[in-house]
Amino acid sequence: MSEVFTTAVLVAVGASAIRLAVPLLLAALGETFGQRSGVLNLGVDGIMLLGAFTGYYAVLKTDNVWLGLLAGALVGLVLGLASAVIAVTLKAEQGISGIGVFLFGLGMSDLLFQKLVGTPIPIDTFPQVDIPLLSDIPYVGEIFFQHSLVIYLAFLSIPVATFVINRTTFGMKIRAVGEYPDAADTLGVSVAGVRYATEIIGGTLAGIAGAVLAITLGIFQQNLTNGAGFIAIALVYFGAWRPTGVMLGALLFGFVNALVLELKTLDIIPRDFTNIAAMAPAIITILALVFVARRFRAPSALTKPFTRGK
Amino acid sequence: MSINLSHQQRRILAYSIPVLAVFAALIFGAVMLLLLGANPIEGYGEMFVGAFGSGDALIATILKATPLLFVGTGIVIAFRANVINIGAEGQMVLGGLFATIAALYLPEMPPIIMVPLILMAGLLGGALWGWIPGALKAYYRVNEILSTIMLNIVAVQLMNYLLRGPLIDPAEKAGTGIPQTERLMESADLPIIFGDRFHIGPVLAILGAIATYYLLWRTPLGYRLRAVGLSEHAARYAGIPVRRTIALALTLSGAFAGLAGAVLVFGSESHRMVTDGSTMGFTGSAGFNGIVAALLGGLHPIWTIPASFLFGGLIVGGQALQRAVQVPSALIVALNGLVVVFVVAADRYRVKLLSVDGRDQEIADDGKTPEGEDESALGSVYDAAPSGTDSYGQDEFYEDST
Numbered sequence: 001m002s003e004v005f006t007t008a009v010l011v012a013v014g015a016s017a018i019r020l021a022v023p024l025l026l027a028a029l030g031e032t033f034g035q036r037s038g039v040l041n042l043g044v045d046g047i048m049l050l051g052a053f054t055g056y057y058a059v060l061k062t063d064n065v066w067l068g069l070l071a072g073a074l075v076g077l078v079l080g081l082a083s084a085v086i087a088v089t090l091k092a093e094q095g096i097s098g099i100g101v102f103l104f105g106l107g108m109s110d111l112l113f114q115k116l117v118g119t120p121i122p123i124d125t126f127p128q129v130d131i132p133l134l135s136d137i138p139y140v141g142e143i144f145f146q147h148s149l150v151i152y153l154a155f156l157s158i159p160v161a162t163f164v165i166n167r168t169t170f171g172m173k174i175r176a177v178g179e180y181p182d183a184a185d186t187l188g189v190s191v192a193g194v195r196y197a198t199e200i201i202g203g204t205l206a207g208i209a210g211a212v213l214a215i216t217l218g219i220f221q222q223n224l225t226n227g228a229g230f231i232a233i234a235l236v237y238f239g240a241w242r243p244t245g246v247m248l249g250a251l252l253f254g255f256v257n258a259l260v261l262e263l264k265t266l267d268i269i270p271r272d273f274t275n276i277a278a279m280a281p282a283i284i285t286i287l288a289l290v291f292v293a294r295r296f297r298a299p300s301a302l303t304k305p306f307t308r309g310k
Numbered sequence: 311m312s313i314n315l316s317h318q319q320r321r322i323l324a325y326s327i328p329v330l331a332v333f334a335a336l337i338f339g340a341v342m343l344l345l346l347g348a349n350p351i352e353g354y355g356e357m358f359v360g361a362f363g364s365g366d367a368l369i370a371t372i373l374k375a376t377p378l379l380f381v382g383t384g385i386v387i388a389f390r391a392n393v394i395n396i397g398a399e400g401q402m403v404l405g406g407l408f409a410t411i412a413a414l415y416l417p418e419m420p421p422i423i424m425v426p427l428i429l430m431a432g433l434l435g436g437a438l439w440g441w442i443p444g445a446l447k448a449y450y451r452v453n454e455i456l457s458t459i460m461l462n463i464v465a466v467q468l469m470n471y472l473l474r475g476p477l478i479d480p481a482e483k484a485g486t487g488i489p490q491t492e493r494l495m496e497s498a499d500l501p502i503i504f505g506d507r508f509h510i511g512p513v514l515a516i517l518g519a520i521a522t523y524y525l526l527w528r529t530p531l532g533y534r535l536r537a538v539g540l541s542e543h544a545a546r547y548a549g550i551p552v553r554r555t556i557a558l559a560l561t562l563s564g565a566f567a568g569l570a571g572a573v574l575v576f577g578s579e580s581h582r583m584v585t586d587g588s589t590m591g592f593t594g595s596a597g598f599n600g601i602v603a604a605l606l607g608g609l610h611p612i613w614t615i616p617a618s619f620l621f622g623g624l625i626v627g628g629q630a631l632q633r634a635v636q637v638p639s640a641l642i643v644a645l646n647g648l649v650v651v652f653v654v655a656a657d658r659y660r661v662k663l664l665s666v667d668g669r670d671q672e673i674a675d676d677g678k679t680p681e682g683e684d685e686s687a688l689g690s691v692y693d694a695a696p697s698g699t700d701s702y703g704q705d706e707f708y709e710d711s712t
Contacts, residue, residue: 042396042455046647090655095394095455096605099598100650107643114638115346222640223588230459237456275471282463285456286446293451305658 007139009266013258014143021247021254022154023048023213023225027232028239028246029161030080030205035236036165037198038178038301039087042098045229046105047079047203048210053109055211056220057116059123065215068123069150072211073204079105080203084196091305102229110222117220125218126150150212161243174198178299181306191306206232234285240296249288256280324663325613328606331656332624335648342644348635360630361623367630369505372512373577375622377402377570377593379515381600382607382614383522384440384566389609390526391559392539397443397458398567399589399597400465401436405568406575406592407469408435410583413494413576414477424497429514429572436568437561439465444560448553454560462597466589473585490584500577511573515618518566522611535559570596595646599625602653608660624649 027044034041055072059065083101086092126148135145165171176184177194185191206229213228214220231253239245260277263269269277315323340350361371381398388395395401412431419427439461446452470489479492500509526532537545538555546552574592575583585592603621607614628642 040455042459086651086655091658092651092655093394093657095396096601097651097654099396099601100647100652100654102647103595103598103650104644104647107640107645107647110640111638111644114640227463230463234456234460237453272471272475275467275474279464279467282460282467285460286452289452289456289460290446290450293453298453 009262011139011142013255013262015146016261017251017255017258018143018147019151019216019254020257021250022151022216023209024228024232024235024253025247025250026154026157026209026212027206027229028235028250029157029243030202030209031233031236032161032239032241032243032246033165033174033198033205034195034202035302036178036241036299037174037195038181038299038304038306039084039195039199040094040098040233040303041080041083041087041101041199041202042095042230042233043079043083043101043105044098044202044206044232045225045227046098046102047076047083047206048213048225048229048232049105049109049223050079051076051207051210052214052224053112053210053220054207056123056214057112059215060117060121063124065124065126068215069208069211072207072214074207076204076207076210077200078203079207080200081196083203084199087199088192088195088305091307094303106223109220109224113220113222120219120221122218123215126212126215148216150216154212155247158243158247165243170194170197175299177306178301181301181304185306185308195306231281231285234289237292237298238285238288240292241299252284253281256284320663324660325608327656327660327663328608328617328653329620331652332606332620332649334656335645335652338648338652339641339645342641343635343637346635346637346641348637353631353635356634357624357627357631359627360634361627367626369508371619371623371626373507373509373622374594374626375603375618376511376515376577377574377596378600378603378621379512379519379615379618380566380570380573381596382603382618383515383519383611384563385601385604386607386609386611386614387522387526387535387566388559388563389604390539391535391556392542393444393447393556393559393563394455395440395443395458395560395563395567396455396601397439397461397560397564397597398570398600399593399595400458400462401439401564401567402571402574402593402597403462403465403469403589404435404439405432405571406435406583407472407571408432408438408568409572410477410491410494410575413498414491418495418497421497421499421501424495425500425576428498428576429569432568432572432575433565434568436571437565440564440567441557441561444557444564447560448557462589469583469585469589469592470587473583477583479582488584489587490580490582492582494576494581494583496581498576499581500573507579509573509577511577514569514573516615518569519611519615522566526611531558567597567600570600590643594625595643598650599646602650605653605657 027048031041031044051072054075055068058071059068079101086097087094128146129149131145135141165174173184173189173194176189177191181191210225214224235246235249235253238249260269260280264274336354340354343350343353359367361367381402384398385395409428409432412428416427443454443457443461446457447454473489473491477491479490481492482488482490500511502509526536534550534555537548537550538552542552599621603618604614606621607617628645632639632642
């Protein structure tokens with residue numbers, strides 16, 4: 001066994017963990033905004049799938065990965081807006097309406113793919129950008145500093161999100177609306193307005209997450225995300241509703257996924273057991289939920305639609 | 311706005327709202343069909359004929375409605391106890407697996423014993439997969455929406471593992487390796503009532519719905535479930551074992567989904583359990599659509615019967631539509647999603663109509679409170695949480711110091 005875990009393998013697993021963590025990270029970060037304001041968006045996976053297809057299709061047509069990213073973001077923005085209409089204005093039961101959005105995204109992305117593309121054609125992927133000097137550090141450089149630009153940006157978005165949520169007026173409104181919507185409303189904060197904003201941020205980030213996934217893999221297929229959106233939602237709980245916690249969770253999941261992949265290619269996990277290994281993220285999530293539920297508290301208004309004077 | 315409506319008119323309007331929501335989703339679908347270059351009027355015509363237009367169509371619709379009714383009935387129980395069960399997909403899978411394993415490993419016995427046995431196995435599988443998130447919610451304050459979603463993922467992987475490995479048909483193992491079991495024992499086939507495929511499943515599902523009506527409105531247990539659903543606080547104050555009741559609500563809900571899974575396997579034409587690698591491939595999304603059927607039925611077990619029938623027609627008709635106008639079947643999944651969104655979004659207006667009604671619909675639905683309710687007060691030594699009305703507890707505030 002010890003020969004298996006050579007430094008080369010470990011470095012490869014580390015680097016791939018970071019790549020695999022990014023779509024989860026972006027989607028979960030968007031969901032964090034929504035949940036801190038009191039809205040649970042269960043449709044993330046559907047939004048990711050449509051973002052992934054749009055991103056893929058845009059790159060296929062224009063050969064420009066950045067346009068692909070933009071296209072994914074736009075689709076996410078529109079779907080985030082739609083989710084806000086459903087959850088905030090129509091006050092739908094958030095635990096279920098999101099499943100509808102997921103099914104819609106699952107079917108629609110597949111439908112569009114079959115109608116517009118048909119057979120999978122590989123597309124350009126994000127160019128790798130080595131960070132000068134840092135990328136030359138042995139091992140560390142390979143793991144952390146030889147990625148594409150989106151990956152660096154995704155990790156930079158974590159401190160930005162932390163700052164926005166904890167240190168800006170907008171962030172304070174988000175937290176107020178998520179914890180004490182009545183009090184926020186009395187002070188003149190538009191509960192619906194803030195929740196629309198966070199849902200749109202969440203949708204946009206989910207769309208970007210999907211596009212990043214498709215453009216990193218260079219391919220689209222039916223159900224490309226394979227439930228990543230749901231894992232992302234769980235990561236928000238996992239990270240106790242804080243961007244840093246969410247990032248650590250995403251990295252852990254990236255690592256588990258990368259490890260399973262690597263062990264599979266090295267034939268350490270027999271083919272028969274790949275399904276068992278694929279349960280790992282879900283089981284870890286459930287265990288983590290038990291742990292988190294004991295220590296942390298969800299935003300009090302989470303999943304509760306706001307009605308004035310009620 | 312609708313102050314002048316009579317009580318009866320309000321009720322009718324309230325029950326028709328979800329149906330209107332389905333129509334709204336279909337209008338959306340018509341736009342999609344137009345964009346795909348298909349004629350929506352022709353398509354929806356085919357849909358109606360395909361669902362209700364002939365004896366065969368009706369049988370297909372009723373059979374399709376059966377898992378929806380099982381799941382929907384379970385969803386009603388969960389909802390009445392204020393628990394959201396998104397895990398019926400996984401519970402169906404476990405039900406199917408348990409029943410399949412029973413049929414594979416039990417000795418051959420006459421149908422009169424075998425059929426109840428495999429149904430019981432399915433029920434147990436589903437109940438187990440409902441009990442886990444139920445207990446996690448009740449005793450560890452784990453959000454049931456998330457835990458059930460995660461358990462769906464675990465269930466599908468378990469199914470794929472078992473059907474590709476230990477449970478695979480020996481002939482397939484040697485041959486092409488299609489992940490399916492052998493033809494399960496014939497004495498476990500669901501008895502056919504008439505024709506060549508109308509089995510007892512639909513009858514069982516209807517009986518289950520009726521039994522659930524009695525459970526919820528005529529027994530102390532049902533009273534406890536609804537009391538917890540209306541107000542955890544008040545229920546706790548009345549001495550109802552809140553935690554145990556919550557765990558039980560999800561267990562019962564899962565048990566119904568498990569039955570749906572068993573009926574899917576043993577009422578299928580191949581009489582095997584097969585996987586295409588996805589949960590939906592086995593359940594046909596009945597675990598999600600059952601929620602919609604329950605909402606269409608106004609969260610009432612009896613109304614869920616016609617609601618499931620309608621929704622079954624929608625699915626069977628959708629397949630006919632897809633074949634007739636030659637659009638990819640993914641359209642049906644997308645349309646299905648729209649129906650979920652529209653029905654759920656409209657549900658609030660149903661509740662609103664019922665609640666301005668002068669009396670509290672949820673409690674007064676059927677008049678009497680069950681006898682023997684004080685038995686619940688003797689029930690258990692429920693250790694009340696120090697504080698907190700929500701399931702996450704409020705005893706600890708976390709500092710916001712990221």
